[in-house]
Amino acid sequence: MSEARRPTRTVRVDALARVEGEGRLWVRMRRGRVEEVRLDIYEPPRFFEALLRGRDFREAVDITARICGICPWAYQMSAAQAMEDACGIRVPRGVRDLRRLVYCGEWIESHALHVYLLHAPDFLGYDSAVHMARDHPEAVRRGLELRKVGNLVMSLVAGRSVHPVNARVGGFYRVPTREELQSLVDPLRRARDLAEQTVRWVAAFPFPGLEREVEFVALRHAEEYPILEGRIASSGGLDVSVREYEEHFQEIQVPHSTALHSLLHGRPYVVGPTARFNLNFDRLTPSVQDLAREVGVVPPCRNPFQSIVVRSLEILYACEEALRLVEAYEPPAEPAVDVQPREGVGCAATEAPRGVLYHRYRLDASGTIREAKIVPPTAQNQRSVEEDLRAFVQENLHLDHRQLTWRCEQVVRNYDPCISCATHFLRLEVVRE
Secondary structure (H helix, E strand, O other), X not given: XXXXXXXXXXXXXXXXXXXXXXXXXXXXXXXXXXXXXXEXXXXXXXXXXXXXXXXXXXXXXXXXXXXXXXXXXXXXXXXXXXHHHHXXXXXXXXXXXXXXXXXXXXXXXXXXXXXXXXXXHHHHOOOOHHHHHHXXXXXXXXXXXXXXXXXXXXXXXXXXXXXXXXXXXXXXXXXXXXXXXXXXXXXXXXXXXXXXXHHHHHHOOOOOOOOOOOOEEEEEOOOOOOOOOOXXXXXOOOEEOHHHHHHHEEEEOOXXXXXXXXXXXXXXXXXXXXXXXXXXXXXXOHHHHHHHHHHOOOOOOOOHHHHHHHHHHHHHHHHHHHHHHHXXXXXXXXXXOOOOOOOEEEXXXXXXXXXXXXXXXXXXXXXXXXXXXXXXXXXXXXXXXXXXXXXXXXXXXXXXXXXXXXXXXXXXXXXXXXXXXXXXXXXXXXXXX
16 A cells, blocks of 8 residues: 555654754544644743743843753844843944844854755755765855854844844943954955855755745835834735834643744744745845846745745845945944833834844833743744645645655645744643543
8 A cells, every 4th residue: 555545644753853853743633634743842931931930020031041052042032132222222223223233143044054064965865965075075164164153143242143242222231343344355255156156056946836825924124124023014015113012912821832833814924034925025136037037946935945046046135234234333432331220111122134023022120020021933923824724734735644744744844943942832731630
């Protein structure tokens, strides 16, 4: 009996590889139909919202950075800007530009990590980047060099690349001189060339067919490709301020995950590079737009397997944007503005490498955090990952068990899930009978 015609068939991966954190995959089919799909996230929750309660508002920037070692700046910026919102201040343009520059560095290093070390092996048939390096050493070296440049940007401006120490509510503890930033020009130009090579390399990969009508959600900014700020927009017509986020998005707990699932008006949705790309293509630089057209990946991009091309285009954009910011840099008069606490609620959303990262805090008059809410990108994408798996498996029941299992893991890695980021749910109930 063929694999596709077996009465009951199960795809089970007890420990997903090449993702950040711990999760497993479960797909059950019966008589040619997919009956059950689960992305089980079993990594212990870390309760970051609870850890923040009772702490001084200035501490959130350093505490939230520990949520992720790959994208700590994203957490620091969402936290800092939410606190600034609560206290009624905005940082000057020079400080904002430096924050955006560090964010570009984080996009470069995080996207390069995923493209080269976690995702490309899937398309080329290797179990890992180590195995891939035997036949594609230049490609792996290219990825490592891109990561190095991204980390260099972060270290120079933010103090270090992992859990940066130079960020604070209101700005920075110290800002670089023009001469210091100029040292980034040559590495960034080199990275820009490597990023262009990356786009052409990944665009030639064989992409499995999977087209799904999904709702994409990303920030939308009036003037720039969104990183630090913007309105919450969707391909379904949503256009709201960040303060209205919780009026439209809901979190629910499911039995098989230590991370909450997010829904938009009860529907799954997608955040991340493809969502940004589809909603903000006109905000990319002309050279990035031209290269996207050249390789044949343009909005609307609905094949999640092509997310590796979009990530590579974003690496190129981040290199160009970082160069622009470095070349236009004028040190701000002060590294930070004074922020006095006040009672209130502050909200912020930034575009982490994996998508929209929402923070909300309620402060008392002394600046003590009384309530905290953090919604990471991976938690928002979980339901869509499961829907992608359902659709892909249903269309590929003819594959043998090994190939189907491999492709199912690849479906998950399309999203570059950061499971550790997602595992800080709010409530645990134990029922014993």
